[in-house]
Amino acid sequence: MKISSIKCYTVDPGFRSRTWIFVKVSTDAGIHGWGEAYTLRGRDQAIVAQIGELGTACLDRSPFNIKHFTQVVQDDFAQRRNSFELYCAQSAIEQAMWDIVGKACGQPVYNLLGGKCRESVRVYANGWSDHCRTPDEYAKAAAAVVEKGFTAIKLSPLPGSWRTYVPREHEHHVVSVIRAVRDAVGPNVDILLDMLRRLNAGSASRLGRQLEPFDLYWYEEPCLAENVDALAEVRGKVGIPIVTGETLYGKAAFQPVLNARAADILNPDICNVGGILELKEIGAMAEPHYVAISPHNFNSTTVALNATVHAAAVMPNFTLTEYYLPFAEFANRICPTQLIPENGFIKLPDGPGLGLDLDESLLQQHAGFAGIAPALVSPAVER
Structure with a gap:
């Protein structure tokens, strides 16, 4: 063939x-x-x-x-x-x-990659807060998405343009939003904060310490992934797990992060890291470092999600992956068999290949x- x-x-x-x-x-x-x-x-x-x-x-x-x-x-x-x-x-x-x-x-592809380690894959909801501006708007939107069954939610509330040095009032806004969201969803929902590579190490560390009382699941990309020293500095000063990896391509790019112990969790994206096998091999590299894998998935909820689920199924150090909620409605038009989360989990597909058309x-x-x-x-x- x-x-x-x-x-x-x-x-x-x-x-x-x-x-x-x-x-x-x-x-x-x-x-x-x-x-x-x-x-x-x-x-x-x-x-x-x-x-x-x-x-x-x-x-x-x-x-x-x-x-x-x-x-x-x-x-x-x-x-x-x-x-x-x-x-x-x-x-x-x-x-x-x-x-x-x-x-x-x-x-199914996961059977060809070594076999499944789990029957379902946990997902976190993202995109639910894209139009939120005030702490109250974030709180109401967070409560609504939890009502849909999600047990983990991600948001990126830092306002303004993407600049390395931001005003203190922007940092205060983030703290206010996270406080409101935590109050709205209670203690049993995991809150994931994404900083989108926007801060310098000093600002990221100061903000991170202010956020520690809210028991965040992670602190994603406080600094550029390429600046491993800055990431390691933030990790050493902040008591929240540090995540990085969506802008790194190929497994060689992850080696400096692992060697410097600059992250607790890696989030490579299956659609830009090199594919299914590359993602699996990054997971294997991270495993002996006691670093977890949480694949990024700001892609459709069709092919990319299925591919991610198959790779996640075979990685012992997988935690959860991204589900971009606003994409699901349109995705259902082009792929009525798309995977649908139930109570924050997606069951592994059992059809041949990736399991969709x-x-x-x-x-x-x-x-x-x-x-x-x-x-x-x-x-x-x-x-």
Whole structure:
């Protein structure tokens, strides 16, 4: 069985000016697989173009040779010159290859990765507070999402532009919001605070110490992940678990974080870290360091979520993963079989491959922008 074509769909979900990018990889045996790439406003067309170029590295190859494919991408195609767009493209194609392999074997992907460690995957709700501004608005929205059954919620209440040095009143606002949310949801709901890489180590440490009384589940990305020393400084001064990793691509980028003991939890994203196998290998790297894995998933609640669930199923040090609540309604149109949380957990799918399919007619109906040619040529030469 060989990969015969790649088709890329860009989809406008009508939310947050964001485009979803799906990749369909087909084979000469009539089996196809789906993958999803991470996207950012202003860079999605570059990601689509990279998917098109990357097709030269996988056409006419066996979809079973996934590890070899990722090696060829990094060593030969990119000549070890990495980029965000490259990792997004690799991630999407790699997921689709796993989907094909699972279908060909008649097994869910997690069975091919070593077997499941759990029957369900815990999720945290995100996106529920996107339109909140005041502490009272955050509190009411938090209570409403907990009423839906979620036992963990994430928010990013730091106001203003993304600047390294912020006014003290912005820090005070964050404390006021967290206090209101904790009062609204009670002591048994996990609150996850995301700082979006916005602060310097001093401000992050000062704010973190003020937040300690509210028993936060984590303090996500107080500083840039690339500044490992700053992260380690914050971790040493704040008694809240530190999270980082969504902006790191490939497992080598996580080694300095682990060596410096700069984080308690890593949150790589399956749609930009390199794919399912790369995420699993990062989990294995983190395990002997006693570092947990909580995959980031600011993607659709279709392909990306399924791929994340399969990877999470096989990692002993997995904790919970992201579920972006506002995306679910539109996602149900293109994928009525999408995974749905129940009481804060998603049951593992038991179908072959990733366990879902997308409606291509609806993908075309909701196209985001002109994508790549449906069939790529120039097959790669096997090594």
